[in-house]
Amino acid sequence: MIWTVFTGDIVDSTALSAKRLDDVMACLDRLSDDISAWSQDASAAFGRRGGDGWQLAVNASEYDLRSTLYLQSSLMALDPAVQSRIAVAIGEGTLPDGPDANPNSAHGPAFSASGRLLESLTGNTLLAHAAGGPLDATYRLADHIAQGWTQAQARAVAAMLPPGTGPRRVAADRLGISRQAIDQALHAAGYPALHDALTLLEASE
Numbered sequence: 001m002i003w004t005v006f007t008g009d010i011v012d013s014t015a016l017s018a019k020r021l022d023d024v025m026a027c028l029d030r031l032s033d034d035i036s037a038w039s040q041d042a043s044a045a046f047g048r049r050g051g052d053g054w055q056l057a058v059n060a061s062e063y064d065l066r067s068t069l070y071l072q073s074s075l076m077a078l079d080p081a082v083q084s085r086i087a088v089a090i091g092e093g094t095l096p097d098g099p100d101a102n103p104n105s106a107h108g109p110a111f112s113a114s115g116r117l118l119e120s121l122t123g124n125t126l127l128a129h130a131a132g133g134p135l136d137a138t139y140r141l142a143d144h145i146a147q148g149w150t151q152a153q154a155r156a157v158a159a160m161l162p163p164g165t166g167p168r169r170v171a172a173d174r175l176g177i178s179r180q181a182i183d184q185a186l187h188a189a190g191y192p193a194l195h196d197a198l199t200l201l202e203a204s205e
Contacts, residue, residue: 003093004064005103005114006056006071008084011126013052016082024075024082025054031074032056035067038163045095047102054084055103057111061090063163065142066198068127070161072146076154083147087117088139089130138197145190153189156182160191 013021029046036044039060046056058067068086075082093108095101103111113130121128127143129136149157159171159182172182186192 001059001093001095002061002091003057003059003095003106003108003110004061004067004088004090005093005110006058006068006086006088007049007111007114007118008054008071008086009049009118010052010054011083011085021052024078027074027078028054028056028071028084031071032058034162035063035070036060038063038067045101045103045106047104049104055111055114057093057095057103057106062202064088064090064129065139065201066161066163068139069142069146069194069198070158072127073149073154073158073161076146076149077151077158079151081151081154083126085118085121085126087114087121087128087130089113089117138201142194142197145194149189153185156185157189157191157194160186160195 010024025048032044032046036042036058039062042058042060044056044058048054068088071086072084075084089110091110091113093106093110095103095106117128117130125140125143126147127139129139155175159175165171168182169179172179175182
């Protein structure tokens with residue numbers, strides 16, 4: 001089966017209490033359910049790896065960058081804000097069946113490539129794709145944009161990323177802010193350019 005595999009670890013996790021880190025992992029687990037609902041008949045499996053590591057596998061690939069940005073923006077919207085390194089790979093893999101399926105028990109090229117990429121990330125790079133080339137370049141540019149988000153900007157971006165979200169006024173109402181406030185936050189976050197990039201990438205799937 002073809003999987004999109006996200007492997008990550010929490011940046012500066014030693015600054016978080018054990019309870020706070022547990023809360024972050026629980027948030028990622030909930031986000032995995034959101035992402036699996038974006039594609040028809042898709043399923044997702046989330047697992048914690050060690051203290052601050054995690055892995056998410058989704059058997060759909062059309063929303064890989066959107067999912068990556070959704071994970072990152074949702075974490076950065078937390079109080080206090082959190083960031084994760086996220087290494088993405090798409091390819092063959094085998095995951096045990098059943099409701100307790102855990103990526104830690106998975107194997108195959110996609111899982112290996114995602115894990116190796118995470119280990120190779122250096123410097124300030126937080127988001128990358130194992131495919132390399134133009135796709136990885138897109139991830140790294142998106143990473144540069146995302147690292148400049150404020151908490152309010154990340155919250156606005158996270159509200160707009162799920163497919164079928166609807167107009168900005170709906171997201172503004174959900175966040176309890178004005179349409180003007182969400183427009184300002186999204187513009188400052190570089191969301192219009194990210195939206196265009198996502199639309200182009202997903203149209204080519």
